[in-house]
Amino acid sequence: MAEVIVVTSGKGGVGKTTTSAAFGTGLAQRGKRTVVIDFDVGLRNLDLIMGVERRVVFDIINVIQGEAKLNQALIRDKRVDTLAILPASQTRDKDALTKEGVRQIIEELSRDFDYIICDSPAGIEKGAMLALYFADQALIVTNPEVSSVRDSDRILGVLQSRSRRAEEKLGRVKEHLLVTRYDPARVERGEMLKLEDVQEILAIPLLGVIPESESVLRASNTGTPVILDPESVAGQAYKDAVDRFLGEKVPHRFLEPERKGLFRRLFGGRAA
Amino acid sequence: MRWLDLFRARKPAQASAASAKERLQIVLAHERIGRTREDFLPKLQQELVAVVARYVAIDPNKVAVNLERGGDMSTLEIEIELPGPQAQRLEAAASR
Numbered sequence: 286m287a288e289v290i291v292v293t294s295g296k297g298g299v300g301k302t303t304t305s306a307a308f309g310t311g312l313a314q315r316g317k318r319t320v321v322i323d324f325d326v327g328l329r330n331l332d333l334i335m336g337v338e339r340r341v342v343f344d345i346i347n348v349i350q351g352e353a354k355l356n357q358a359l360i361r362d363k364r365v366d367t368l369a370i371l372p373a374s375q376t377r378d379k380d381a382l383t384k385e386g387v388r389q390i391i392e393e394l395s396r397d398f399d400y401i402i403c404d405s406p407a408g409i410e411k412g413a414m415l416a417l418y419f420a421d422q423a424l425i426v427t428n429p430e431v432s433s434v435r436d437s438d439r440i441l442g443v444l445q446s447r448s449r450r451a452e453e454k455l456g457r458v459k460e461h462l463l464v465t466r467y468d469p470a471r472v473e474r475g476e477m478l479k480l481e482d483v484q485e486i487l488a489i490p491l492l493g494v495i496p497e498s499e500s501v502l503r504a505s506n507t508g509t510p511v512i513l514d515p516e517s518v519a520g521q522a523y524k525d526a527v528d529r530f531l532g533e534k535v536p537h538r539f540l541e542p543e544r545k546g547l548f549r550r551l552f553g554g555r556a557a
Numbered sequence: 558m559r560w561l562d563l564f565r566a567r568k569p570a571q572a573s574a575a576s577a578k579e580r581l582q583i584v585l586a587h588e589r590i591g592r593t594r595e596d597f598l599p600k601l602q603q604e605l606v607a608v609v610a611r612y613v614a615i616d617p618n619k620v621a622v623n624l625e626r627g628g629d630m631s632t633l634e635i636e637i638e639l640p641g642p643q644a645q646r647l648e649a650a651a652s653r
């Protein structure tokens with residue numbers, strides 16, 4: 286049986302898709318058979334971030350409406366062979382996504398995969414509700430910023446009341462906090478919420494802290510999940526998070542501002 | 558401190574932005590066409606598989622579709638696993 290993991294936040298633009306791509310790729314690199322599903326129907330983006338946009342023929346809606354077999358819609362990654370992507374539809378509207386359709390897809394994927402990662406759209410509308418409905422575990426992607434923390438709290442409430450696990454009394458959805466776009470220099474200057482503050486307010490176990498990093502834009506430019514860039518601090522932080530998720534004890538890194546050497550200070554250049 | 562960083566600082570950024578532009582141009586060109594007339598590729602694939610199915614009993618789950626959209630040219634690759642003579646003989650025996 287596969288574990289279903291939703292990547293969610295409530296708030297938009299906090300790093301869910303970046304996380305889904307990196308985390309899914311990381312699990313696959315560890316040999317886990319992993320599929321990442323884009324639930325953002327109408328505004329698909331996971332395909333671009335994972336660099337498979339030219340290879341999309343069918344999407345999740347085609348599968349739900351019986352126009353394509355699941356197998357035909359899955360895109361197998363060319364870099365990591367245990368990784369697959371199920372794209373969202375770009376042209377249909379959200380109503381084509383149904384609970385029954387998603388249930389069947391997840392059931393079928395469960396036979397062939399170890400992990401099913403659901404990249405949620407922002408908000409708490411249908412797409413977001415269906416992305417989290419079948420989850421066993423949740424990555425709560427949160428930026429150290431007031432509205433993001435509040436929205437994360439809201440989504441935690443939804444997870445514990447309106448997911449399948451809640452409705453069928455199957456035990457709690459396991460929650461993991463992932464703080465992203467963390468800028469230690471700004472935290473030090475008192476301009477950004479501290480990690481401890483976010484943790485204290487949300488009170489769920491911390492899985493990882495992903496620093497703000499220029500390499501994330503570079504990764505999206507080229508369609509390479511940032512975890513595949515070994516020089517990137519964000520990529521390294523995602524790798525740590527995957528290792529922790531798989532039960533390893535890994536210390537948190539990149540929590541302190543980088544002390545720049547003389548040349549860096551002279552010639553600029555921020556975190557990789 | 559890595560000395561190389563000094564020389565590398567600009568270059569990769571430029572390269573990656575160029576790649577972003579190229580990827581967007583290709584994907585958007587295809588999406589814009591799709592807005593005015595229906596994308597025929599999915600239908601083409603379905604009809605091809607249906608034709609093959611008229612001649613050989615194929616498992617629809619054993620059909621792999623690979624598309625690579627490009628600027629000047631796209632390639633559509635359809636891989637259909639045909640049952641071997643042995644499987645066909647068994648099937649014939651079963652239906653007798």
Ligand SMILES: Nc1ncnc2c1ncn2[C@@H]1O[C@H](COP(=O)(O)OP(=O)(O)OP(=O)(O)O)[C@@H](O)[C@H]1O
Binds near residue numbers: 298499519
């Ligand atoms: N660690 C990071 N450092 C720098 N930029 C980042 C980081 N994580 C994400 N970003 C940037 O933040 C923006 C939003 O990221 P992303 O698309 O992953 O968010 P999202 O939560 O999926 O958004 P949406 O709610 O629209 O689906 C992107 O421009 C991305 O490059």
Ligand SMILES: [Mg+2]
Binds near residue numbers: 301330406
């Ligand atoms: Mg997204």
